[in-house]
Amino acid sequence: MSQTVSALPELVTPGDMTKTSVETKEWKPNKGQARLYVQNWPELVGLTVAYYKTGNVCHATLNGQSVSNAEAGRILAAKVWIGVEDDEVHVEGCCGRKVTGQDIRKAVEAAR
Numbered sequence: 001m002s003q004t005v006s007a008l009p010e011l012v013t014p015g016d017m018t019k020t021s022v023e024t025k026e027w028k029p030n031k032g033q034a035r036l037y038v039q040n041w042p043e044l045v046g047l048t049v050a051y052y053k054t055g056n057v058c059h060a061t062l063n064g065q066s067v068s069n070a071e072a073g074r075i076l077a078a079k080v081w082i083g084v085e086d087d088e089v090h091v092e093g094c095c096g097r098k099v100t101g102q103d104i105r106k107a108v109e110a111a112r
Helices: 041-045 069-076 101-111
Strands: 024-027 035-038 047-051 057-062 065-067 079-083 089-092
Touching: 024 079, 041 047, 041 069, 041 101, 047 069, 057 069, 065 069, 079 101, 089 101
Parallel strands: none
Antiparallel strands: 024 035, 035 079, 047 057, 057 065, 079 089
16 A cells, blocks of 8 residues: 655645734824834735845745745835824835735735
8 A cells, every 4th residue: 555645745825824913013203193013014915035144135925926036125115004093004115016005005904
């Protein structure tokens, strides 16, 4: 009797994963609205990034698909926060081709 054993681990699809919660860090300005900066928004949109020791992007994937280092940098340029007073998700500086500010807002809202 022979048995086939797969050397590859079983893949986990997004529907199988447990819900990730939003991790924030509070910032209070001298004037204006306090902000809760979302620390783990790249994870919420499915972006995984590896870095060189210099801090430059070494490799990146978006929902399991390889993306260029430049695209990862454009996506990571976004600042994402939740306004304490208006309870809205704000995205500034996102200019990625594969992830838009709206995509980030939806991912953060879904995790709240």
